[in-house]
Amino acid sequence: MPQGNCKCGGADCGPVGAVGFFRATNHGVPAALADALEARAAAFFAMPLADKLEHASARPLGYGNKSIGSNGDVGWLEYLLLSVSSGHGSFSLPPSLRAALDEYTAAVREVGGRVLELMADGLGLDRTALRRMVQVAGSDELVRVNHYPACPLASGVTGFGEHTDPQVVSVLRSNRTGGLQIMLRDGRWVPVAPDPSSLFINVGDSLQVLTNGRFRSVKHRVVAPEAGQHSRLSVIYFGGPAPSQRIAPLPELLRDGEQSLYRDFTWGEYKNAAYKTRLGDNRLGPFEIPTAGMEPSNSDHHCSAIAAVQPPPPPPHVGQVY
Numbered sequence: 001m002p003q004g005n006c007k008c009g010g011a012d013c014g015p016v017g018a019v020g021f022f023r024a025t026n027h028g029v030p031a032a033l034a035d036a037l038e039a040r041a042a043a044f045f046a047m048p049l050a051d052k053l054e055h056a057s058a059r060p061l062g063y064g065n066k067s068i069g070s071n072g073d074v075g076w077l078e079y080l081l082l083s084v085s086s087g088h089g090s091f092s093l094p095p096s097l098r099a100a101l102d103e104y105t106a107a108v109r110e111v112g113g114r115v116l117e118l119m120a121d122g123l124g125l126d127r128t129a130l131r132r133m134v135q136v137a138g139s140d141e142l143v144r145v146n147h148y149p150a151c152p153l154a155s156g157v158t159g160f161g162e163h164t165d166p167q168v169v170s171v172l173r174s175n176r177t178g179g180l181q182i183m184l185r186d187g188r189w190v191p192v193a194p195d196p197s198s199l200f201i202n203v204g205d206s207l208q209v210l211t212n213g214r215f216r217s218v219k220h221r222v223v224a225p226e227a228g229q230h231s232r233l234s235v236i237y238f239g240g241p242a243p244s245q246r247i248a249p250l251p252e253l254l255r256d257g258e259q260s261l262y263r264d265f266t267w268g269e270y271k272n273a274a275y276k277t278r279l280g281d282n283r284l285g286p287f288e289i290p291t292a293g294m295e296p297s298n299s300d301h302h303c304s305a306i307a308a309v310q311p312p313p314p315p316p317h318v319g320q321v322y
C-alpha cells in the first residue's frame with residue numbers, strides 16, 4: 001500500500017512457502033472503526049439465540065449458527081454474512097451494529113481495492129484491471145462477522161473447516177484470540193499469530209484463475225478457542241465480481257504459448273457450482289483443464305463434522321507472510 005507495508009518474513013516467502021496470504025500493516029483503517037464494530041458485534045452475539053435467529057431469514061445471508069453453507073459443513077461458530085453491495089441485505093440489524101458495519105466495511109473495502117491495484121501493477125496490468133472487477137455496480141461483495149466462543153469440553157475443535165475463499169480477494173481482521181491457520185504449499189498447517197492492528201489478505205480462487213495460477217488461493221481453517229480462552233471474533237471483506245463477470249486467465253498475462261489452466265466461467269456459474277460442494281472440496285476442480293504431465297488436483301478433501309483437527313507441527317515462522 002502506498003503508505004503501508006506488506007511484510008515478507010524470510011524463509012516462507014520462497015518458492016516452497018509462497019502462498020497467497022500476507023499481512024498488511026499501516027493500512028489506514030482507523031482502529032476506532034474496528035473496535036466499535038467489535039463491541040457492537042460482541043453485543044449482538046451475546047443476545048439470546050431466539051433473538052439472533054430472527055436475523056436468519058435471508059439465507060444464505062443473515063445470521064448462522066454452526067452450519068456453514070447448505071451441504072452439511074459445521075463448525076463451532078456463529079456468524080453474520082451480509083452483502084456489501086446491496087446495503088447488507090434486506091433483514092434488519094440493530095442500527096448501531098449496522099452503522100458500525102457500514103463504516104468499517106467502507107474503510108476495509110478501500111484497502112481491498114488498493115491491494116488489487118498494487119497487485120495489478122505488480123503483474124504489469126492496467127492498474128484498475130482487478131479492482132474494477134469487484135468494485136463495480138452489481139458486484140458480489142460480502143462481509144462476514146465470525147464469532148467463535150470457547151469450546152468448554154474439548155480442544156482442537158474445528159471452528160471453520162479448511163477451505164479456500166472463492167472470491168478474488170479477502171481482507172480479514174480478528175481480535176487477539178488466535179485460531180486461524182493456513183496451509184503452506186508443502187501441506188504443513190501453520191498458525192497465524194493474531195494481530196488486531198493488521199489486516200490479513202487472502203488470494204481467492206478467482207484471482208488464481210485470473211492470473212493463471214501465478215497467485216494461488218490459500219487453504220485456511222480456524223480452530224475454536226479452548227475453555228478459558230476469550231472468544232475469537234473476525235471480520236472478513238470478500239471482494240467478489242458481478243454474476244456475469246467472466247473469470248478466465250487475463251490474456252495480457254499469458255506468455256507466448258502459455259495454455260490456460262482453466263476453462264472460462266462466470267462468477268455466477270462458479271458460485272452456483274461452489275454452493276453444491278463441501279467447504280473443503282477443490283471447488284476449482286471442475287474448471288481445471290488437465291495439462292500434459294499434470295495430474296488433476298485431488299478434489300476429495302472433506303472437513304465435515306465438528307471434530308478435532310490435526311495439531312500443526314511447531315510453526316517454522318509465524319505471523320508475517322506465507
Ligand SMILES: O=C(O)CCC(=O)C(=O)O
Pocket residue numbers: 144146160165172174180220221222234236
Ligand atoms: O474467522 C476467521 O479467521 C476466518 C474465517 C474464514 O476463513 C471465512 O469466513 O472465510
Ligand SMILES: [Fe+2]
Pocket residue numbers: 163164165220
Ligand atoms: Fe475463508
